[in-house]
Amino acid sequence: MTTQTMTTRVHTVSNMLEVQEQVHRFERDGYARENIFVLTHDKGRTARIARNTDAEEIGVSAEGVGTAIANIFRSTGDELRAKMRSLGISKQYAEHLEEQMDRDKILVIAWGGKEYRDDEYDTSVYYYPEYRL
Numbered sequence: 371m372t373t374q375t376m377t378t379r380v381h382t383v384s385n386m387l388e389v390q391e392q393v394h395r396f397e398r399d400g401y402a403r404e405n406i407f408v409l410t411h412d413k414g415r416t417a418r419i420a421r422n423t424d425a426e427e428i429g430v431s432a433e434g435v436g437t438a439i440a441n442i443f444r445s446t447g448d449e450l451r452a453k454m455r456s457l458g459i460s461k462q463y464a465e466h467l468e469e470q471m472d473r474d475k476i477l478v479i480a481w482g483g484k485e486y487r488d489d490e491y492d493t494s495v496y497y498y499p500e501y502r503l
Contacts, residue, residue, distance in 0.1 A: 405480060
């Protein structure tokens, strides 16, 4: 794994075609398919998009057992933010990205592979389009 593929990258897109294009870009950049995730505000939509674009859903192996169990009892928004946080996305960015998903946007995430807990986050996550907090 190169330094470039150890960096988590988050792209916000609008449709399934853009998801597919971004998944292929991440693969060309060296990310393993099992580390490329799609996330939307609706579980069914996330599953359909993942199934049709060669992306993955964020599961126990990425988010960790504790987060996965806790997500059973969380609201949709809390669950989405917890999934993002487990990949190293800061609380503030997770809130912003959830707002984007509320507006029907789709996240395509190339994960660097490190699981994060509690208030830990990855300061080197790359976001596109860029957003300043």
